[in-house]
Amino acid sequence: MLLERLYDEDLAQASYFIGCQAKGEALVVDARRDIADYLALAAKHGMRITAVAETHIHADYLSGTRELAAATGATSYVSGEGGKDWQYGFEAERLMDGDIITLGNLRIAARHTPGHTPEHLAYAITDGAFSQDPGYLLSGDFIFAGDLGRPDLLDEAAGGVDTRFEGARDLFASLKKTLAELPDYIQVHPGHGSGSACGKALGAVPSTTLGYEREFAWWSTYLANDDQDGFIAELLNGQPDAHAYFGRMKRQNRLGPAILGQLDPLAEIPVQQLLQQLEAGVSVFVDTRGHTQIAAGTVPGALSIPGTAKTASFGAWAYDPEKDQRALIVLAETGEHAATIRAHLMRVGIDAVKGFTTSLEGLPTVKPKSITPAQLADFEYEMLLDVRNKTEFTAGHIPGAKQLSGGRVLWNLDQLPASGTIVTYCQSGMRNAVAASALRDAGYNVVELEGSYLGWSSFAS
Incomplete structure (x- = not known):
């Protein structure tokens, strides 16, 4: 069995590539929308991506499930749990609790683990060539290293009213069920790491075990004492602010993100053409330098989106593609750098990058007040x-x-x-x-x- 984690530092998000080397088939779970890394990994190992799946309707990034399935011909799998209000709006195989995806000797069993969201699935993986029992859990936004997925995002970002309390009760029940049914040696591979807004105190380590979390996580005492009320109070206290773009991600991920297909290289925009576009209001300049450099002078009307460490996160703060139709012209060192910026912005549904420039030379500048x-x-x-x-x-x-x-x-x-x-x-x-x-x-x-x-x-x- 092959299990590789692909981690996006920008959004603190993890996706997983699981492969059966005997059969040469692979499954990708919780893919991001720029899919080149998954295709490269499949080519490196001589595998075909035959299945793509996701744990839940994501709020912090735009899913690449449809994009990767379209590029590879893979079968898409999504949750069928959660009731009628949490059904996906695009064509895919619906997984219910206990359903299994098979890749050669590998069995990937869907486990309904509501709490973070009503439809949430985790995936228990059994390597049949080694054991008949599961050894790994792709926990999505259920169990993190040192923390749990927050149940209040539906209130904070998706228009829910007091759904956090029902979600917290569901999460408590999901924990009890999981700990009762799975052994402590299970390796837990979560969907996020430190810095994610999907929890309040996520650890930076890439994985953990069920037994370690049972013994040392903040929630372990509440679970051991069957103290649901105390658990809920602690879980909901001090959660970080939810970004407003999360609501847009929820809507788009539920309906199905647009498939972009093969992207053309970005063109370098001549200064005079850029000036005309800015004057006409059809484009906006994106200054990707650090804030101290921007403070010394930037293009009038520029959006400040320091990159590329947090391009996706900050881009979604500054530009709303549901209301703004202007093209984004990014400041980049090279065309390759510009393509990286575009890829990061695609992860939050911003598909408006149409070109780049490599310097401010010839452009008017002003110091922000x-x-x-x-x-x-x-x-x-x-x-x-x-x-x-x-x-x-x-x-x-x-x-x-x-x-x-x-x-x-x-x-x-x-x-x-x-x-x-x-x-x-x-x-x-x-x-x-x-x-x-x-x-x-x-x-x-x-x-x-x-x-x-x-x-x-x-x-x-």
Whole structure:
């Protein structure tokens, strides 16, 4: 048996390539939308991808299940659990609890594990050439290393009302069932790692075991004492802010993401053509440099999307493809770099990258408005906006500030003043640059606080 983890640092998301070497067939679970890595892995091992599956309707990235199936002719498998409100809207084989995908000697058994979402599946893998019992669990957003999948995203991002409590009860029951039916030696391979917003304290290690989590995870005591109420209270307390784009991901993943097929190379856009496009409002410039470089000068109206470490995450904060039809022209070192940026943005359903430029030469530049912490007390503004998470804000903030996380700003403009100046800050400046550029693009007069909260804290002390 071959089991390989493909990890996206940008979104802290893991997909899995499971292959039967005897038969030369492979299954990919929770594929992302840029599929080149899976095709390359199959070619490397001389395998055909004959099946693609997913654990649930994802909220944090756009699924590549349909894309990979279309490219390989593989059979698609999705959950048929969760009731009528959680059925997929595209053609695929529906898996129910106990259904099995067979690849040569491998048996991949679907296990209904509701909690994070009602339809959620985990996959227990048995290597028949080695044992008749399962040895591995692809747990999706059910069990993480050191944590559990949050049950409140349907409320936070998908329009649900108090579904978090039912989800938390389901998660408690799923844990009890799983621990009763599977042995402690089971290797757990989760769908996310540290940095994901799908839980509040995910570990950075790539895998764990059921027994280790049973013994040491925060939830183990509640489960051992059958304390469901205590479990629910602890689970729901302190969850990070859910990004607003999660709602769009839920809708698109349920209906079925558009299949892009083979993509053409991106063209380098001549300066004069780019200037004309920007002037006509049909394109927007994406500055991918670090926030300190952008602060020294960028193209007027540019979106700040530092890349490529968090291109997908920040891109989904600053650009809403459901409302914005402008083409994105990205600043990139080479055409290959531009293609990487496009691939990252595709992962969150932003398919608008149409070209690139390699420098700011010949383009007008302007320094984004900013003030120092020393100037803040005497500066006239309508709102002081903290774009960090609620937990960061609670731990300490500038007096008088209002909190609205960067991933929610564009979708909550009704919480901002209709006129006047908004002063924005985050922890160190990078998230602030993204949110401030998005607000300027939306027509707001934004001034960034130099050094953000860390700069203010040093000054205030």
